[in-house]
Amino acid sequence: MSNLFYFPLGEETIISMKSILSFVVAAVLAVTIFSCSKTEVDSIDPNGTGGLTLEFDNYVGGTNMALGTAQYKNTAGESFTVTTFNYFVSNIELTKEDGTVVKVPNSYYLVREADPKSLNVSLTGIPQANYAKVAFTVGVDSLKSQAPVTERTGGLDTGSYGTDNMYWSWNSGYIFMKLEGISPASTLSSKAFQYHIGGYGGGFQGAAKTANNLRKITLPLGTTSAKVRTTTTPTVHLIVDAARALGGTNTISFAATPTVHSPALAKPIVDNYVNMFVVDHVHND
Amino acid sequence: MHKTSYNHNPMKTILLFVASILVAMNTVAQKTGSVEIQFDNVVGNQDLVLKDKTYTNANGDEFAVSLFQYYVSNFRLTRKDGSEYVVPQDESYFLIREQRPETQRIVLKNIPKGTYVGVSFVIGVDSLRSASDVSRRQGCLDVGGEGKDMYWAWNSGYIFVKMEGRSPQVPMTGNRKDLVFMYHIGLFGGMGDKKTLNNIKAANLSFGADKVRVKTDDITRIGIKTDASKLLNGSTNVSIAANPSVMGGPYSKHIADNYATMFSYDGLKKELPAGKGAGVVGMNE
Amino acid sequence: MVCALLAGISSCTGEAEVSLDTPTFTVPKNFPAPAYALDRNRITSAGVELGRTLFFDPKLSRDNSISCAECHSQPNAFTHHGHDVSHGIDNRVGTRNSLPIQNLAWSTSFFWDGGVLDLDLVPVAPIENPLEMDETLYNVLEKLRKDSTYPKKFKAAFGTEEVTTARFLQALSQYMLTLVSANSRYDKYVRNEGGTLSADELAGKQLFVQKGCANCHAGELFTDNKFRNNGLSLAFGTDLGRGRITEAPQDNYTFKVPSLRNVGVSYPYMHDGRFRTLEAVLDHYAEGVTETPNLDPLLKQNGRLGIPMTAGEKASIIAFLKTLTDEEFLKNPQFIQK
Structure with a gap:
């Protein structure tokens, strides 16, 4: 008599009919409104805000990054695979075409190749304007590095992304950039390489000073400004080339330096990775 | 601008007119009638009732059907002497939908007067038409019209038989959010050296002891039963748990082999009462 | 014609x-x-x-x-x-x-x-x-x-x-x-319409044939319209390519050989866009070819995977490929909605 499983389609159909109707009404209204204003005026609401997305697209040289078995080569000629690639992006600043700088408050983001959601950093509440430059810090500034745990939310919440640790509990600081993988050239028995880059300068509560590896990256957007409007949320598509962390200014060899775990030893890689961010293009849609 | 319509060539119009008179004369001379086929979709020995009725397949799985539709095409009527009358191809494509009673009644026109002993047809759409010019895909073959839900765009071709429904046997694995099973069977074999699986089947039905007489200017009505359970039962008894969703893929061959036997002759029929649909001619236009 | x-x-x-x-x-x-x-x-x-x-x-x-x-x-x-x-x-x-x-x-x-x-x-x-x-x-x-x-x-x-x-x-x-698209510098060269190729580009053109690129990227369309497995590693995903359509195991991991016309401006490359540069593509053919099922035999000759190429040879081939860029095509105002 009674069906073990049922079709709720009857009700759904009615609901969807309603939603279709309201959609049609909305569509008709929209068409009417748009057809009234013949030319779409690109207007900036001086008091209005909008959104902007930074898209971090990780590569190794000219080849897309795929964690696991994809094979790459560093400038030392050593082949390798990447298992982890993470970095903090913080203190984001946007510079308008007229030179005015807009600081995005409390902007701390952890970009993890393993987590596709983290590759798109969506900023909201951005004043409407044409932006010509974007700048950010790679890492977490000293103030935030010393902030109470209650202020450490999102990417700063060290417990929020599983075991992929980005925090040195022994040195009370964040790992700014982490690049790990496997290379036959590595002198470790595991054939692994691990580069954990951090160091905000230390000196917390009278503690010793450490190397300061915080770096600010400033990137002009090129010919296309990012036009933040009520209806336009631009995307700044950044190419992040992990190979540049390993080469360029200093050639890093897995054979010579399979691991870096301390701020003091990190400088050669830091001097490299300041060049790993490139703006590819801007979408205004 | 000097553009005129395709149809305003007077020479062409005259030719068409003459041609149609010739066809008409020929028809009169041949003395023809019509054959109406009434399709009755069933599940085993029970009537097919969408959604509300529960059936059991040979594997012992309970299921209900929410959608059942299929193409039949390329009709031929066989005479006692083995000769055949082939219905002109452009008038020989039909899409039978359980949800739309008017499609379950098709009319083959201009059938030469005489006694017929059987009917044969293609289950699905023949390979030639499956690969034909878009302008020859009219009526139920119009992928932007009547045939819109019976076409695969990415692996270009028609879905021949489509059955969907619910079963408690459907495993709630992967992204599956409800107990829905889907069998979408197509694949016409590809073209030239670009081969795919060929699931085109033919039905060949004998009228047995019935004398199916086509009389001049009259309609002869016959019935065909379509047993939807044959998708699941036959040379392969389909387990809904193991194969809840077959859309192309190698397993589709087994379901096509099964449904090749789903049609059976169901005797001479009377005119259907009003309200059971007007019947369709040609390409279900 | x-x-x-x-x-x-x-x-x-x-x-x-x-x-x-x-x-x-x-x-x-x-x-x-x-x-x-x-x-x-x-x-x-x-x-x-x-x-x-x-x-x-x-x-x-x-x-x-x-x-x-x-x-x-x-x-x-x-x-x-x-x-x-x-x-x-x-x-x-x-x-x-x-x-x-x-x-x-x-x-x-x-x-x-x-x-x-x-x-x-x-x-x-x-x-x-x-x-x-x-x-x-x-x-x-x-x-x-x-x-x-x-x-x-x-x-x-x-x-x-x-x-x-x-x-x-x-x-x-x-x-x-x-x-x-048929008005690249290459086209004007082969049709004797005043297009010239530099010595490096001509060397690249020759290498393109010698190294076997032209076996698949054949003729004036620079494709033989066939489906081939060019040895891309499965580390980026296991798209079956042509095999998804034909359901024939011998077609798994094969993809259409793309035309190389305008290849200089149509990055990224491959079905999944894994390569951003022509250099990365040539590096793949030289050193990155992976032995996956149905690897095209042209990419494994005499037991060696890939096509041996020196850095200079790669550079010349890339120089030649860039002569296939057709500015008239890329800028033709008739192609755009006014």
């Missing part, structure tokens, strides 16, 4: 009175005969104009937000600039890198897996793909029927205002067929 084709078209003009006032499609002197059956969908300026309007119209998507041109932009040989896999509606991400729309009259199959064998049926796939335009062809036609301008455009192109599947698809085909 050109003559035969033109003769074929003009002989038809007697019965079809839709005007053929502009020669919108011609076969370049160095090209073979087109594969598309031009006689069953005669190219007219009104048809091309309708097709172009449709190509640039976001009405073809579910929420009227994106048009074909979104992922097929002219300056990048009608590909999706800078994106490894193309982005569709609601910023959903597709699984494959969009292919250039150029010289389609010479293509015998479409998409990376050749799932569609007729240009006319190509637009249905992106329109109905939930990751792309997420619409149904049926709805698109309904939208166009209700539009105040389209029925007139259909009349201009096809004689009556009726908006049908066939006309919609044929108009898009007509426009896409006009996207012929």
